[in-house]
Amino acid sequence: MTKTITGCLILLFVSMQSCAPQLSKINGISFVASKHAIDENHVKPVLAIHANYAAIMPFGFLKDLNHPEIQYDSGNQWFGETKSGVSQYIGELKKHGIKVMLKPQIWVWRGKFTGEIKMQDEKDWQVLETTYTNYILDYAVLAQDLDVPIFCIGTELETFVSQRPDYWFSLIQKIRSIYDGALTYAANWNEFEQTPFWSALDFIGIDAYFPVSDRKTPTTEEALQGWARHKPGVEGISSQYNKPILFTEYGYRSVDYTGMAPWKSDRSFNQVNLAAQVNTTSALYEAFWEEPWFAGGFVWKWFTNHDDSGGRTNSMFTPQNKPAEQLIKRHYRLK
Known part of the structure; x- marks a missing residue:
């Protein structure tokens, strides 16, 4: 993809001027990595809901919130989280006409919130920045080589961003030097208004876990x-x-009070409520998808082995094999 084509994509969403061919909304899923390669059997359920984009998420790992060295692309990771796996996933998805947002993101041991990553001194900040740069640029090169149309430079890193804004502007310049697709950053729902570098990116990315209701259903x-x-x-x-x-990212768990704190994944919060998931998802679609300034989104989350995922007794985020899947299918077909 050239910078001209990328500019045309952005112009379409901002001004709604014609950029032939006419582009639709990004109707995406967050495609969770697995231990194995994927094939058309894993992609068919994605096609069945009329998704046109998938987010591929190779994780890097930190031992703790103040640990500076990011580990990634190691033999200890699942295949789909490695560079080889990412390449294989993207290739298979592209064969079936599904575009990709490559979204490398950090996992802190025991699931600690990445927005609280903070180093103890300048030396550790420098180490974190060096290892994060290596991590992100490795995948930016891969995104360029595989003609990936959207690259996400980070996910929910509020303190890292607020404490080190100059680093992020510099990182964006480095990414631009090797990747000519569209750039975004996945800001948490309560972070996006303070993110300092939107002017340097192409999409304002938001992980849309806004609280919308304190009702059970x-x-x-x-x-x-x-x-x-x-x-x-x-x-x-x-x-x-x-x-x-x-x-x-957007989505709701199939659980009681799902609109109250949609970011929560606590497994003790597990009373299944399929209607609540459908109703909150439907409201999000109604609120945003027709807006000319809204590009679309990636539902959280979609597992590769569809037949064994989700289901009517599952209280977690995936819409698979639940009424919410049919809602998404109807919505994505029309948009």
Whole structure:
């Protein structure tokens, strides 16, 4: 993809001027890595819901929130989290016409929140920045080599970003020197208004876990009322930077009170509520998908082995084999 084509993509979402051929919304899924290679049998369920994009997420690992050395592409990781696996996944998805957002992201041991990564001194900050740069640029090269249209430079790294803004502007320049697709960053829902480098990117990326209702089973209308608190800020940041909004992650668990704190993945929070997942997801679609400044998004999350994933007794995020999957299928078919 050339810079001209990328510029055309962004212009489409911002101004809605014609850039032939006409491009649709990004109707994406977050494709979770597995131990094995994928084939068409793993891609068919993605096609069945009319998704046109998949986020591929090779993880890098930190031992703790103040540990500076990122480990990645190691023999201890699942195949789909390695460079070889990422290449194989992207190749298989592309064969079936599914585009990719490559989204390398950090996992802190025991699931500690990445937004709280903070080094203890300048020396450790320098080590973190060096290893993060190596990690991101390795995958930026891969994204360029495989003609990946969107590259995400980081996910929910609020303290790292706020403490070291100059580093991030420098990193973006380095990425631009080797990758000519569109760039985004996945800001957490309560972080995006403070992110300093939107002017240097192509999409304003938000992991859209906004609280929209404190009801056990919110109706779609109640969830829409909840969005009224947040949507003006989302539209405002798009207008401020003249950039389209991309929900780099969105979704709800099939659980009671799913709209109250949608980011929670605590397994003790497990009373299955399929209707709540459907209603909150439907409200998100109604609130955003028709807006000209909204580019689309990636539902969280989609496992490669579809037949064994999710189901009506599952209280976690995946919509697979639940009523929410049929909602997504209907919505993506029309958009």
